[in-house]
Amino acid sequence: MTQPLVLTLACADRPGITAQVTGFLFERGANILDAQQFNDRAANGGEDRFFMRVVFDPGSAAADDLRAGFAGLADSFGMEWKMAREDRPRRTLILVSKFDHCLVDLLYRYRTGELPIEIVGIVSNHPREAAIRVDIGAIPFHHIPVTPETKPQAEAAFRALADETDAELVVLARYMQVFSDEQSAHFAGRCINIHHSFLPGFKGAKPYHQAHARGVKIIGATAHFVTADLDEGPIIHQDVERITHADSPEDLVRKGRDIERRVLAEAVRLFAAERVLMNGNRTVVFRG
Known part of the structure; x- marks a missing residue:
């Protein structure tokens, strides 16, 4: 059994982020086990921020390949992100x-x-x-x-x-x-x-x-x-x-x-x- 991975990310909020992230995982055969997100509505005219944490079973996909593939998506949204094994101390x-x-x-x-x-x-x-x-x-x-x-x-x-x-x-x-x-x-x-x-x-x-x-x-x-x-x-x-x-x-x-x-x-x-x-x-x- 493959070990779950944890993806965390933060970026400026805009439509389509959740769809793009979950779609990326779906297309690579990953199974989402847990997902949480938060939209921080800025006060005083500041920038709205989006935060997300997803735990997923990568299936047959290699973690390094997933990271390399996700990097392009992350760049398009200006994300700060991390993908790590859930069980790694x-x-x-x-x-x-x-x-x-x-x-x-x-x-x-x-x-x-x-x-x-x-x-x-x-x-x-x-x-x-x-x-x-x-x-x-x-x-x-x-x-x-x-x-x-x-x-x-x-x-x-x-x-x-x-x-x-x-x-x-x-x-x-x-x-x-x-x-x-x-x-x-x-x-x-x-x-x-x-x-x-x-x-x-x-x-x-x-x-x-x-x-x-x-x-x-x-x-x-x-x-x-x-x-x-x-x-x-x-x-x-x-x-x-x-x-x-x-x-x-x-x-x-x-x-x-x-x-x-x-x-x-x-x-x-x-x-x-x-x-x-x-x-x-x-x-x-x-x-x-």
């Missing part, structure tokens, strides 16, 4: 500092097959014994220390590691270092951060303490793409939990950690399943 690097609860959760979901990723390395700005308190098995660990003076060299070392491991996804699992503009641009669209707050509120340091000081009744966490604007990247997934006046800042931190790990894991799953498409400073997320 996405090569992933995870960065962590001293809080390892998100890393532990990702490791569990990875080992149980829940996340379609292959963890090709774990990186920390702290030594192994200070950064991680669980067994990581045979996954390579890399200590790349960062100081204000050595930050450019440290970032260059990480870029080299990402190239060496062919990393498709970088996950900041409570990595407490801010990427430079250069680093953010290098990993644009493939670096996910977990922010321990329900953005856009309570950005920066100690957001749970900020929330407690404001007397909020809901706390949350946000997984977003990393951009040069701190904590302003396109949001992939969020979740919240209700709290009360009786909760202390420490209670909020404890409850927040549980939200953080869930939100980050879901964002990684969505990205690895080719369900997240960039839409300017927002995202289109095809749930499933």
Whole structure:
């Protein structure tokens, strides 16, 4: 049995896109298993955008032949597109500092097959014994220390590691270092951060303490793409939990950690399943 392929695309909206895409697959003997689309009607006179995700059985057609054939159609519509095997695990690097609860959760979901990723390395700005308190098995660990003076060299070392491991996804699992503009641009669209707050509120340091000081009744966490604007990247997934006046800042931190790990894991799953498409400073997320 052939493995399904996933086609994702985005372009300016105009009539006939769905017909052309499905017709292309039909003519080559492919069988569509799942299809989702979204038409973003622009405000203020902007350009309408079209987004689509199609899972299909290619039948006897070779994936490389399908990609080569689709390229002409994609060019005619000015599409940004990708065609990948659905079952291929996405090569992933995870960065962590001293809080390892998100890393532990990702490791569990990875080992149980829940996340379609292959963890090709774990990186920390702290030594192994200070950064991680669980067994990581045979996954390579890399200590790349960062100081204000050595930050450019440290970032260059990480870029080299990402190239060496062919990393498709970088996950900041409570990595407490801010990427430079250069680093953010290098990993644009493939670096996910977990922010321990329900953005856009309570950005920066100690957001749970900020929330407690404001007397909020809901706390949350946000997984977003990393951009040069701190904590302003396109949001992939969020979740919240209700709290009360009786909760202390420490209670909020404890409850927040549980939200953080869930939100980050879901964002990684969505990205690895080719369900997240960039839409300017927002995202289109095809749930499933």
